[in-house]
Amino acid sequence: MARLLQVYLDSQVDETTAEAVAQHLRDCGDCGLEARTYRAIKRAVARRSVPTPEAVRRLRTFAEELLNRDQGEHSV
Amino acid sequence: MTEIDTRRQAFATYVLPEIDLLYRVARSLTEQPADAEDLVQETLLHAYRNVDRFDGQHPRAWLLTTLRNAERNRHRGQRPMLFLDTGTAEEDHQPPGAGVPSPEELVVGATFDAEVQQAFDALPDKLRSVVHLVDVAGLSYAEAAATLGVPVGTVMSRLHRGRRWIRRRLTGIVPRRGESA
Numbered sequence: 001m002a003r004l005l006q007v008y009l010d011s012q013v014d015e016t017t018a019e020a021v022a023q024h025l026r027d028c029g030d031c032g033l034e035a036r037t038y039r040a041i042k043r044a045v046a047r048r049s050v051p052t053p054e055a056v057r058r059l060r061t062f063a064e065e066l067l068n069r070d071q072g073e074h075s076v
Numbered sequence: 077m078t079e080i081d082t083r084r085q086a087f088a089t090y091v092l093p094e095i096d097l098l099y100r101v102a103r104s105l106t107e108q109p110a111d112a113e114d115l116v117q118e119t120l121l122h123a124y125r126n127v128d129r130f131d132g133q134h135p136r137a138w139l140l141t142t143l144r145n146a147e148r149n150r151h152r153g154q155r156p157m158l159f160l161d162t163g164t165a166e167e168d169h170q171p172p173g174a175g176v177p178s179p180e181e182l183v184v185g186a187t188f189d190a191e192v193q194q195a196f197d198a199l200p201d202k203l204r205s206v207v208h209l210v211d212v213a214g215l216s217y218a219e220a221a222a223t224l225g226v227p228v229g230t231v232m233s234r235l236h237r238g239r240r241w242i243r244r245r246l247t248g249i250v251p252r253r254g255e256s257a
Contacts, residue, residue, distance in 0.1 A: 002236065002240075003232065003236055006232070006235060006236050006239065007232065010210060010217070010235075012216065012217055037243060038239060038243065040188065041192055041239060041242055041243060041246070042211050042239070044188060044189045044192035044193070045192060045196055045207060045208075045211040045212060045242075046211050046212055046214075047189060052099075052109060055099060055109060055112070055113050056095060056096050056099050058113065059095050059098075059099060059113065059116050059117065059120065060092070060095055062117055062120060063087075063091065063092055063095060063120050063124075064092075066087070066120065066121070066124045067084050067087060067088065070080050070083070070084060
């Protein structure tokens with residue numbers, strides 16, 4: 001169940017399996033607690049690091065310069 | 077349409093929308109943010125030069141493979157290590173608890189986040205990179221496997237081990253099975 005729970009929390013199971021797991025988590029307090037704990041961990045990890053807007057902006061500029069460079073060469 | 081026009085259009089269509097993702101993934105593969113930026117620049121350069129040969133199928137997988145190759149070129153000789161799942165089933169055989177409270181209700185959110193952050197940072201590199209790819213970068217198992225050049229089963233194994241590792245370091249603030257009143 002432990003491995004299946006991870007796959008379920010990552011939404012990487014088919015619909016039938018997901019429903020079966022969800023039902024079990026409703027019925028089994030033990031597994032339900034486990035699921036909430038791991039979901040809380042997953043969300044906390046997701047919050048810890050988001051892309052630095054400045055870095056992404058610089059990379060977009062870099063990519064656009066690649067495009068513009070060829071545009072310039074093409075128009076010459 | 078000229079060859080350059082075709083290349084520019086393909087690059088704009090397939091690559092530009094994925095820059096944010098590429099940076100998030102690169103952050104999981106590098107120690108420093110500046111290294112991640114360099115890695116994505118190299119990936120963008122390589123993608124631009126080769127996009128005319130890309131068939132348009134699965135652009136994200138193509139870009140992630142390009143990113144992985146760029147990372148390998150930066151560190152030749154280093155290969156991903158296989159982490160075998162040696163975990164036990166001990167957590168599956170704890171006595172059931174009653175009146176289960178939500179972990180979120182038991183801790184102040186900031187404290188919980190700080191504890192998770194600390195545990196995450198202390199994870200072994202190979203486990204941390206997988207947890208980062210899936211939970212922070214938002215990749216599917218298949219995409220994470222493509223990024224690391226390992227089988228999907230390895231991704232699942234490392235993910236399971238990584239999260240369990242974090243959980244075991246949160247025992248002070250998260251109830252273990254059977255401990256909740």
